[in-house]
Amino acid sequence: MLDQTPEPTIVPAAADESSQLSQFASFARVTEGWYWALRSRDLKRGQIRPLSFLGREIVVFRDADGVVRAMDAYCPHMGAHLAEGRVDGQGVRCFFHHWKLGATGEVTDIPCQTKPAKASNKVWPVAEQYGVIWIWTGKEASRPVPYIPEIEGRKVDARLGNQFEKGCHPNIVMVNAIDEQHFHSVHPLASSLADGLHFQITSHSKNSQVFDNDRPVPRNNLFNRLLGKLYAGALTYRMVYWNGSTGSVTVGPDFLHFHIIFALRPTARGTTEGQTILVTEQRKGLLGKFLNAVILRVTEVVGNYFAKGDTQVFQTIRWNFQTPIRADRPIIEFMRHLEEQKSVPWGAWDGSDRDMAISKHPHGRLS
Numbered sequence: 001m002l003d004q005t006p007e008p009t010i011v012p013a014a015a016d017e018s019s020q021l022s023q024f025a026s027f028a029r030v031t032e033g034w035y036w037a038l039r040s041r042d043l044k045r046g047q048i049r050p051l052s053f054l055g056r057e058i059v060v061f062r063d064a065d066g067v068v069r070a071m072d073a074y075c076p077h078m079g080a081h082l083a084e085g086r087v088d089g090q091g092v093r094c095f096f097h098h099w100k101l102g103a104t105g106e107v108t109d110i111p112c113q114t115k116p117a118k119a120s121n122k123v124w125p126v127a128e129q130y131g132v133i134w135i136w137t138g139k140e141a142s143r144p145v146p147y148i149p150e151i152e153g154r155k156v157d158a159r160l161g162n163q164f165e166k167g168c169h170p171n172i173v174m175v176n177a178i179d180e181q182h183f184h185s186v187h188p189l190a191s192s193l194a195d196g197l198h199f200q201i202t203s204h205s206k207n208s209q210v211f212d213n214d215r216p217v218p219r220n221n222l223f224n225r226l227l228g229k230l231y232a233g234a235l236t237y238r239m240v241y242w243n244g245s246t247g248s249v250t251v252g253p254d255f256l257h258f259h260i261i262f263a264l265r266p267t268a269r270g271t272t273e274g275q276t277i278l279v280t281e282q283r284k285g286l287l288g289k290f291l292n293a294v295i296l297r298v299t300e301v302v303g304n305y306f307a308k309g310d311t312q313v314f315q316t317i318r319w320n321f322q323t324p325i326r327a328d329r330p331i332i333e334f335m336r337h338l339e340e341q342k343s344v345p346w347g348a349w350d351g352s353d354r355d356m357a358i359s360k361h362p363h364g365r366l367s
Protein backbone atom coordinates (compact mmCIF):
# COMPACT_ATOMS: atom_id res chain seq x y z
CA MET A 1 0.00 0.00 0.00
CA LEU A 2 1.36 3.41 -0.91
CA ASP A 3 1.33 6.07 1.71
CA GLN A 4 -0.71 9.19 1.16
CA THR A 5 2.20 11.61 1.25
CA PRO A 6 1.94 14.14 -1.58
CA GLU A 7 4.31 13.77 -4.50
CA PRO A 8 7.66 15.05 -3.23
CA THR A 9 9.32 18.08 -4.70
CA ILE A 10 13.05 18.06 -5.04
CA VAL A 11 15.21 20.69 -3.41
CA PRO A 12 16.09 23.17 -6.16
CA ALA A 13 19.71 23.47 -7.20
CA ALA A 14 21.14 26.76 -6.01
CA ALA A 15 23.46 29.14 -7.79
CA ASP A 16 27.11 28.25 -7.73
CA GLU A 17 27.99 30.59 -4.87
CA SER A 18 29.28 28.97 -1.73
CA SER A 19 26.84 31.01 0.36
CA GLN A 20 23.87 29.67 -1.62
CA LEU A 21 24.95 26.13 -2.26
CA SER A 22 22.47 23.38 -1.78
CA GLN A 23 23.81 21.63 1.25
CA PHE A 24 23.02 18.09 0.21
CA ALA A 25 26.11 16.26 -1.09
CA SER A 26 28.07 19.50 -1.24
CA PHE A 27 31.80 19.24 -0.67
CA ALA A 28 32.06 23.03 -0.44
CA ARG A 29 29.74 23.54 2.52
CA VAL A 30 30.25 21.45 5.61
CA THR A 31 27.29 20.83 7.88
CA GLU A 32 28.37 21.95 11.32
CA GLY A 33 28.89 19.07 13.68
CA TRP A 34 31.19 16.35 14.96
CA TYR A 35 33.15 14.31 12.45
CA TRP A 36 35.34 11.33 13.24
CA ALA A 37 39.07 12.01 12.95
CA LEU A 38 41.24 9.17 14.30
CA ARG A 39 41.06 6.11 16.47
CA SER A 40 42.04 6.99 20.05
CA ARG A 41 44.50 4.11 20.14
CA ASP A 42 46.37 5.60 17.16
CA LEU A 43 47.38 8.69 19.14
CA LYS A 44 49.54 8.06 22.18
CA ARG A 45 50.37 10.69 24.78
CA GLY A 46 52.95 13.12 23.38
CA GLN A 47 52.25 12.07 19.79
CA ILE A 48 51.35 14.50 17.01
CA ARG A 49 49.89 13.48 13.66
CA PRO A 50 49.08 15.28 10.42
CA LEU A 51 45.54 14.84 9.19
CA SER A 52 43.82 15.95 6.03
CA PHE A 53 40.43 16.57 7.59
CA LEU A 54 37.53 17.42 5.27
CA GLY A 55 40.06 19.01 2.97
CA ARG A 56 41.78 21.08 5.62
CA GLU A 57 45.28 20.30 6.81
CA ILE A 58 45.37 20.04 10.58
CA VAL A 59 47.47 18.42 13.29
CA VAL A 60 46.02 16.31 16.04
CA PHE A 61 48.06 15.70 19.16
CA ARG A 62 47.72 14.22 22.63
CA ASP A 63 49.24 16.62 25.10
CA ALA A 64 51.31 15.91 28.19
CA ASP A 65 48.11 15.46 30.25
CA GLY A 66 46.60 13.01 27.75
CA VAL A 67 44.14 15.58 26.35
CA VAL A 68 43.67 15.45 22.58
CA ARG A 69 43.87 18.77 20.71
CA ALA A 70 43.48 19.77 17.08
CA MET A 71 44.82 22.85 15.33
CA ASP A 72 45.59 24.10 11.85
CA ALA A 73 48.70 22.48 10.48
CA TYR A 74 50.91 25.30 9.28
CA CYS A 75 53.02 27.40 11.63
CA PRO A 76 51.96 31.07 11.71
CA HIS A 77 55.63 32.11 11.50
CA MET A 78 56.70 30.74 8.12
CA GLY A 79 54.38 27.88 7.36
CA ALA A 80 56.32 24.83 8.52
CA HIS A 81 54.05 21.83 9.09
CA LEU A 82 53.57 21.48 12.84
CA ALA A 83 53.55 17.68 12.64
CA GLU A 84 57.32 18.02 12.00
CA GLY A 85 57.56 19.52 15.48
CA ARG A 86 56.78 18.05 18.87
CA VAL A 87 54.24 18.18 21.66
CA ASP A 88 55.36 20.54 24.43
CA GLY A 89 53.14 20.62 27.53
CA GLN A 90 49.61 21.50 26.35
CA GLY A 91 50.86 22.87 23.04
CA VAL A 92 53.17 22.26 20.12
CA ARG A 93 56.70 23.43 19.40
CA CYS A 94 57.46 24.01 15.74
CA PHE A 95 60.42 22.13 14.27
CA PHE A 96 61.76 25.07 12.29
CA HIS A 97 62.49 27.93 14.74
CA HIS A 98 61.08 26.35 17.89
CA TRP A 99 58.17 28.74 18.36
CA LYS A 100 55.59 27.35 20.72
CA LEU A 101 51.85 27.43 20.12
CA GLY A 102 49.82 26.86 23.28
CA ALA A 103 46.54 25.05 23.83
CA THR A 104 44.54 27.98 22.46
CA GLY A 105 46.67 28.17 19.31
CA GLU A 106 48.38 31.42 20.38
CA VAL A 107 52.15 31.76 20.01
CA THR A 108 53.37 31.70 23.61
CA ASP A 109 57.12 31.46 23.20
CA ILE A 110 59.73 32.56 20.68
CA PRO A 111 63.13 31.38 21.89
CA CYS A 112 65.15 34.21 20.30
CA GLN A 113 63.09 37.05 21.81
CA THR A 114 61.44 37.71 25.13
CA LYS A 115 58.04 38.90 23.86
CA PRO A 116 56.08 36.44 21.74
CA ALA A 117 54.68 37.80 18.44
CA LYS A 118 50.93 38.22 18.17
CA ALA A 119 50.09 35.26 16.01
CA SER A 120 47.95 32.17 16.33
CA ASN A 121 46.50 29.12 14.63
CA LYS A 122 42.89 28.07 14.77
CA VAL A 123 42.12 25.28 17.19
CA TRP A 124 39.16 22.93 16.88
CA PRO A 125 36.98 21.42 19.60
CA VAL A 126 37.84 17.77 20.22
CA ALA A 127 36.01 14.92 21.96
CA GLU A 128 36.80 11.26 22.56
CA GLN A 129 33.96 8.77 22.54
CA TYR A 130 33.69 5.06 21.60
CA GLY A 131 37.50 4.90 21.19
CA VAL A 132 37.31 7.54 18.46
CA ILE A 133 38.60 11.12 18.35
CA TRP A 134 35.93 13.51 17.03
CA ILE A 135 36.47 17.05 15.80
CA TRP A 136 33.82 19.77 15.68
CA THR A 137 33.76 21.86 12.50
CA GLY A 138 33.06 25.17 14.17
CA LYS A 139 34.38 27.43 16.85
CA GLU A 140 32.50 25.98 19.81
CA ALA A 141 30.81 22.62 20.06
CA SER A 142 27.12 23.12 20.75
CA ARG A 143 25.98 19.48 20.71
CA PRO A 144 27.05 16.14 22.12
CA VAL A 145 28.93 13.57 20.04
CA PRO A 146 26.42 11.41 18.10
CA TYR A 147 24.77 8.82 20.31
CA ILE A 148 22.09 6.14 20.16
CA PRO A 149 18.82 7.71 21.43
CA GLU A 150 17.54 4.32 22.67
CA ILE A 151 20.39 4.10 25.20
CA GLU A 152 20.87 7.83 25.72
CA GLY A 153 22.61 8.73 28.95
CA ARG A 154 23.68 5.15 29.72
CA LYS A 155 27.24 3.87 29.80
CA VAL A 156 28.23 1.97 26.68
CA ASP A 157 30.88 -0.46 25.49
CA ALA A 158 32.17 -0.03 21.97
CA ARG A 159 34.26 -1.90 19.45
CA LEU A 160 35.74 -0.37 16.32
CA GLY A 161 34.89 -2.01 13.03
CA ASN A 162 36.54 -1.40 9.70
CA GLN A 163 37.52 1.84 8.01
CA PHE A 164 36.49 2.31 4.40
CA GLU A 165 36.39 4.74 1.51
CA LYS A 166 33.48 5.28 -0.91
CA GLY A 167 33.59 7.20 -4.16
CA CYS A 168 30.89 9.74 -3.33
CA HIS A 169 29.73 12.21 -0.70
CA PRO A 170 28.71 10.93 2.79
CA ASN A 171 25.14 12.21 2.34
CA ILE A 172 24.74 9.85 -0.62
CA VAL A 173 26.12 6.90 1.31
CA MET A 174 23.65 7.73 4.11
CA VAL A 175 20.69 7.84 1.74
CA ASN A 176 21.17 4.15 1.14
CA ALA A 177 19.98 3.19 4.60
CA ILE A 178 16.59 4.85 4.09
CA ASP A 179 16.10 3.98 0.44
CA GLU A 180 12.89 1.94 0.72
CA GLN A 181 12.97 0.71 -2.89
CA HIS A 182 16.40 -0.86 -2.70
CA PHE A 183 15.51 -3.10 0.25
CA HIS A 184 13.81 -5.41 -2.20
CA SER A 185 15.84 -4.63 -5.34
CA VAL A 186 19.31 -5.06 -3.76
CA HIS A 187 18.73 -6.76 -0.42
CA PRO A 188 16.61 -9.86 -0.09
CA LEU A 189 14.41 -8.45 2.68
CA ALA A 190 11.13 -8.15 0.83
CA SER A 191 9.64 -9.29 -2.46
CA SER A 192 8.06 -5.92 -3.23
CA LEU A 193 7.89 -2.35 -2.00
CA ALA A 194 4.49 -3.08 -0.50
CA ASP A 195 5.82 -5.52 2.11
CA GLY A 196 9.25 -3.92 2.59
CA LEU A 197 10.39 -1.27 5.04
CA HIS A 198 8.33 1.85 5.54
CA PHE A 199 9.63 4.71 7.66
CA GLN A 200 8.05 6.99 10.22
CA ILE A 201 10.18 10.12 10.13
CA THR A 202 10.66 12.27 13.22
CA SER A 203 13.17 14.67 14.70
CA HIS A 204 15.13 13.49 17.71
CA SER A 205 16.63 16.93 18.13
CA LYS A 206 17.11 19.96 15.93
CA ASN A 207 20.14 18.28 14.42
CA SER A 208 19.17 14.65 14.25
CA GLN A 209 16.50 12.88 12.32
CA VAL A 210 15.01 9.45 12.99
CA PHE A 211 13.68 6.94 10.44
CA ASP A 212 11.77 4.17 12.13
CA ASN A 213 10.31 1.20 10.27
CA ASP A 214 6.64 0.66 11.12
CA ARG A 215 5.96 -2.56 9.23
CA PRO A 216 6.19 -6.15 10.43
CA VAL A 217 8.65 -8.66 8.95
CA PRO A 218 7.39 -9.63 5.49
CA ARG A 219 6.02 -13.18 5.30
CA ASN A 220 7.44 -13.85 1.86
CA ASN A 221 9.58 -16.90 2.74
CA LEU A 222 10.17 -19.42 5.49
CA PHE A 223 13.17 -17.55 6.92
CA ASN A 224 11.22 -14.33 7.25
CA ARG A 225 8.24 -16.15 8.78
CA LEU A 226 10.54 -17.57 11.47
CA LEU A 227 12.22 -14.18 11.90
CA GLY A 228 8.82 -12.55 12.37
CA LYS A 229 8.31 -14.61 15.55
CA LEU A 230 11.05 -12.55 17.24
CA TYR A 231 9.11 -9.30 16.90
CA ALA A 232 5.87 -8.45 18.68
CA GLY A 233 5.23 -5.52 16.36
CA ALA A 234 7.21 -3.93 13.58
CA LEU A 235 10.58 -5.20 12.42
CA THR A 236 13.10 -3.10 14.32
CA TYR A 237 15.08 -0.99 11.88
CA ARG A 238 15.84 2.51 13.08
CA MET A 239 18.22 4.94 11.42
CA VAL A 240 19.29 8.09 13.27
CA TYR A 241 21.20 10.77 11.38
CA TRP A 242 23.50 13.38 12.88
CA ASN A 243 24.52 16.22 10.56
CA GLY A 244 23.88 13.95 7.62
CA SER A 245 27.29 12.33 7.90
CA THR A 246 27.06 10.11 10.94
CA GLY A 247 24.25 7.62 11.22
CA SER A 248 23.38 4.91 13.69
CA VAL A 249 21.33 1.92 12.73
CA THR A 250 19.46 -0.13 15.32
CA VAL A 251 18.30 -3.60 14.36
CA GLY A 252 17.59 -6.91 16.04
CA PRO A 253 14.87 -8.84 17.78
CA ASP A 254 12.86 -7.41 20.64
CA PHE A 255 15.09 -9.04 23.26
CA LEU A 256 18.40 -7.75 21.86
CA HIS A 257 19.07 -4.66 19.80
CA PHE A 258 22.29 -4.17 17.86
CA HIS A 259 23.61 -0.63 17.37
CA ILE A 260 26.02 0.27 14.59
CA ILE A 261 27.35 3.78 14.02
CA PHE A 262 28.60 4.61 10.56
CA ALA A 263 30.77 7.70 11.06
CA LEU A 264 31.52 9.34 7.71
CA ARG A 265 33.35 12.43 6.55
CA PRO A 266 33.88 14.01 3.13
CA THR A 267 37.38 14.26 1.67
CA ALA A 268 39.00 16.78 -0.68
CA ARG A 269 39.18 13.95 -3.24
CA GLY A 270 35.41 13.97 -3.51
CA THR A 271 35.05 10.74 -1.56
CA THR A 272 33.87 9.50 1.82
CA GLU A 273 36.08 8.11 4.58
CA GLY A 274 34.19 6.00 7.07
CA GLN A 275 34.69 4.32 10.42
CA THR A 276 32.28 1.69 11.69
CA ILE A 277 31.62 1.69 15.45
CA LEU A 278 29.73 -1.10 17.22
CA VAL A 279 27.97 -0.05 20.42
CA THR A 280 26.10 -1.79 23.20
CA GLU A 281 24.90 -0.83 26.64
CA GLN A 282 27.41 -1.61 29.37
CA ARG A 283 26.63 -4.78 31.34
CA LYS A 284 27.91 -5.39 34.84
CA GLY A 285 30.45 -7.90 36.10
CA LEU A 286 32.69 -10.41 34.40
CA LEU A 287 29.75 -12.12 32.73
CA GLY A 288 28.55 -8.74 31.44
CA LYS A 289 31.98 -8.07 30.00
CA PHE A 290 32.07 -11.43 28.28
CA LEU A 291 28.52 -11.04 27.00
CA ASN A 292 29.31 -7.61 25.58
CA ALA A 293 32.41 -8.91 23.80
CA VAL A 294 30.19 -11.51 22.11
CA ILE A 295 27.39 -9.02 21.37
CA LEU A 296 29.83 -6.53 19.84
CA ARG A 297 31.38 -9.23 17.67
CA VAL A 298 27.92 -10.26 16.44
CA THR A 299 27.10 -6.57 15.89
CA GLU A 300 30.18 -6.32 13.70
CA VAL A 301 28.95 -9.20 11.54
CA VAL A 302 25.56 -7.48 11.24
CA GLY A 303 27.31 -4.19 10.36
CA ASN A 304 29.40 -5.87 7.69
CA TYR A 305 26.24 -7.25 6.15
CA PHE A 306 24.82 -3.73 5.95
CA ALA A 307 27.96 -2.32 4.40
CA LYS A 308 28.00 -5.07 1.77
CA GLY A 309 25.77 -5.35 -1.25
CA ASP A 310 25.71 -1.72 -2.37
CA THR A 311 29.46 -1.20 -2.39
CA GLN A 312 29.98 -1.04 -6.13
CA VAL A 313 27.28 1.51 -6.82
CA PHE A 314 28.98 4.06 -4.54
CA GLN A 315 32.18 3.89 -6.56
CA THR A 316 30.47 4.85 -9.80
CA ILE A 317 27.34 6.83 -8.93
CA ARG A 318 26.96 10.42 -10.18
CA TRP A 319 24.25 11.77 -7.98
CA ASN A 320 21.57 13.32 -10.14
CA PHE A 321 18.20 12.92 -8.49
CA GLN A 322 16.08 14.08 -11.41
CA THR A 323 13.06 11.87 -11.04
CA PRO A 324 11.87 11.50 -7.47
CA ILE A 325 8.87 9.25 -6.94
CA ARG A 326 6.62 8.67 -3.95
CA ALA A 327 8.78 5.79 -2.74
CA ASP A 328 11.68 8.24 -2.42
CA ARG A 329 9.85 10.15 0.32
CA PRO A 330 12.39 9.37 3.11
CA ILE A 331 15.25 10.57 0.90
CA ILE A 332 13.46 13.86 0.16
CA GLU A 333 12.81 14.35 3.87
CA PHE A 334 16.47 13.70 4.64
CA MET A 335 17.49 16.28 2.02
CA ARG A 336 15.05 18.82 3.47
CA HIS A 337 16.39 18.23 6.98
CA LEU A 338 19.95 18.81 5.77
CA GLU A 339 19.02 22.07 4.08
CA GLU A 340 17.89 23.35 7.48
CA GLN A 341 21.22 22.57 9.15
CA LYS A 342 23.81 25.19 9.84
CA SER A 343 26.66 25.00 7.39
CA VAL A 344 29.74 27.04 6.74
CA PRO A 345 32.63 26.78 4.36
CA TRP A 346 34.83 24.64 6.58
CA GLY A 347 37.08 26.72 8.76
CA ALA A 348 35.48 30.02 7.80
CA TRP A 349 33.40 30.64 10.90
CA ASP A 350 35.12 33.97 11.34
CA GLY A 351 35.20 34.72 7.61
CA SER A 352 38.99 34.78 7.55
CA ASP A 353 39.78 31.97 5.16
CA ARG A 354 37.28 31.24 2.46
CA ASP A 355 39.76 29.75 0.01
CA MET A 356 40.16 26.28 1.40
CA ALA A 357 41.23 23.49 -0.90
CA ILE A 358 37.90 21.77 -0.54
CA SER A 359 35.87 24.65 -1.97
CA LYS A 360 38.14 24.80 -5.00
CA HIS A 361 37.94 21.10 -5.61
CA PRO A 362 36.46 20.13 -9.00
CA HIS A 363 33.82 18.15 -7.13
CA GLY A 364 33.15 21.23 -5.00
CA ARG A 365 29.48 20.99 -5.71
CA LEU A 366 27.77 17.82 -6.81
CA SER A 367 24.12 18.64 -6.76
Ligand code: FES
Pocket residue numbers: 075076077078079080094095096097098099
Ligand atom coordinates in the same frame (compact mmCIF):
# COMPACT_ATOMS: atom_id res chain seq x y z
S1 FES B 1 58.16 28.20 10.78
FE1 FES B 1 57.54 27.58 12.72
S2 FES B 1 58.84 28.58 14.06
FE2 FES B 1 59.42 29.29 12.13
Ligand SMILES: [Fe+2]
Pocket residue numbers: 176177182186187306309310
Ligand atom coordinates in the same frame (compact mmCIF):
# COMPACT_ATOMS: atom_id res chain seq x y z
FE1 LIG C 1 21.80 -1.14 1.16
